[in-house]
Amino acid sequence: MNTRLYLSLICIALLSLYVHAQPQRKLVKVIVSPDQTDWTYAIGDRPEFSISVLRNNMPMEGIQISYTIQPDPGYRTLKIWDKGTVSLKNGSAKVKAGKMDEPGFLRCTATVTVDGKEYSSYTTVGFAPHKIEPTTTLPKDFEEFWNQGKKALAEIPINPIMTLLPERCTDKVDVYHVELNNIKGKIYGILCRPKKEGKHPAILRVPGAGIRPYYGEVSDAEAGFLSFTIGIHGIPVNMEKKVYDNLMQGALNSYWTTNLDDKDNAYYKRVYLGCVRAVDFIESLESFNGEDIGVTGGSQGGALSIITAGLDDRIDYLAAFYPALSDLTGFLHGRAGGWPQIFVDEYTNKPEKIETSKYFDVVNFARFVKVPGWYSWGYNDNVCPPASMYAAYNLIDAKKELHVFQETQHWTFPEQRELRNAWLYRQLND
Template structure:
């Protein structure tokens, strides 16, 4: 790949742990045409009085989050520096800057990302496999069990819910809705990010207060409200590295139960007499974003919108073409297993391969500096969707929202979408498909 690098010694300063390095690129969305320069401005912020900034910092430039293109040392004066680079093929660049006593800082840029494509074709029997799994799930009676409990929000009812899933497992979650209303309601399915943890009641009741019929489900078949010790023991025990459990066979992959759990949750919501029969939104972040997109594909006849922030699960075969895969990184989860089987299995759970079946309007937020769910895979997922997509790109944002690089841009747009959807409006309805 042709690359052009320019380093201006304007000064990057860094200091004690109280300070931060902030990297900003010269385009709000961080997206460029091939051959255009992306110019990063680098500065030290939150420097306390008396703190001494270092005179230098190390930097690396990565292609698609994986391959090192350049590295070196920047000499600083005055607290600022500038660095520029370009590329002549579709993909991303990630600038990584590290100085003594300060956390690494990241800044990203994307070049013609609409031209990025999957590393390998979708398995020929992908649709057939998932059609059979949906048919299997349809044969399982939901057997819902609702247990009402105290709600932290006045005017909102809250229940614990359990429904049946494949292999004698269960989907467990919170059901919340406005109290004492005869009105039929739009439905919101909330799906959870990675980890093993309890749910908070407010995660469902706050949305219900806004007029939604809300179902917030655990990603695992585990209780909702146990002690932290309980979840820690699961995390270090049977759910340790759950993202690699059974990953060498599509019939045993941990994500089979998780994905079909989302399917069962949608079955339950659409069976309720208080659903309005029109609006069903699925929403999640990270692993939850992965589940949201998969649900929009598996349930494309009823899901009317999907909202996914920093969605995981894409580009599991990315290393074959020099791209870092998103979490769970199945390409590398091969210890003690047949590598070829792991790679083959991952294709049946790769979000990219579900995206051609997503027909509804979709809102996606992504950080171009995200090293957990790198940008290339998310761009490819969006490219594969036939339905309308609004893509919020945050050039300096990582996987988590921070005081320095918050996900505020996405959060504002998410609120706009939810307000429209709750009122029966269709986001992106004016976009020609």
């Protein structure tokens, strides 16, 4: 290959990376703002929304805005309370919402068409969210079911296989691919261990939904912690990405509903017990200080953080972003249920599936959490609707702190992650 062609290919590759790294911003911005700065109201209040439209960061005038107001629908469909059109005057338009007569969330969505292209945005406000109660219920044999599962797991040798990954190691951290025995198969993960001699606190990082490779958290280990990042699907976590993509499109498609009518064989039973097995592994490490373990994750990982703390009293701290799998039966009671928002059609709305879901709902593990926790989410999350998360959070009878970043959807600001890390590191170091 001649030098000119080689340099041209390098430039094209760099340009491609630059283009894909650009933020996904739109020319026209629709902004929906409530009249309470914390987006939170008392039952019986009538919030007023101000709607503005910006182009090139300048207010637009005289444009027709279509709006809808409804209970927070997640990404499914719930009944619309009100809809209509208003015109922008002096840069904004106002819409008055109706009252909510019970704790919950209300969403105002605004849509405009500019030069033939549609733009929209929404804002979700809360009504007495700390009074939200769950719609799911606790099975009488819930504790017995999970105690039996842990007993069966304890009878299976861990048999850890740790494979050093030299290409991922640094001058301060050793990185290993780890294989462990779990019920009905294996659990795999990436261990990042400080090279510095001594005994260290540990962080278990549990994953969000999906199927992907994992790389571990070297930064945790550089800060002096054992850091164990696990996958949940019983397959190695250091293969090429295309392997996981093929599984997601094939054998593991919609894995979260697999055997939903059979609690003994439901997909998440092996996953939840796999988190306990990950704690077993941490406890077995000579470099573990024997005392301090924190668990953290977001979405499905936020759920697994609460679940692991509820199942395993060896967990000392938990930090959860927007926990999924919370109050799954919400849709059966007129409000949004937690991801994966399953109870919305004839296939899933069957008594045996509803009953099975109770053994895997975060709400019912939240009842047993007794350790300090740090939590964070947004009101605009349409994947893990806020009512579902509050339904679990409100039941936790332990020291806890909630950091609401109202405008966030199913993502976090860097500041949220900085707060989480600072809190978790501080707890483990005290």
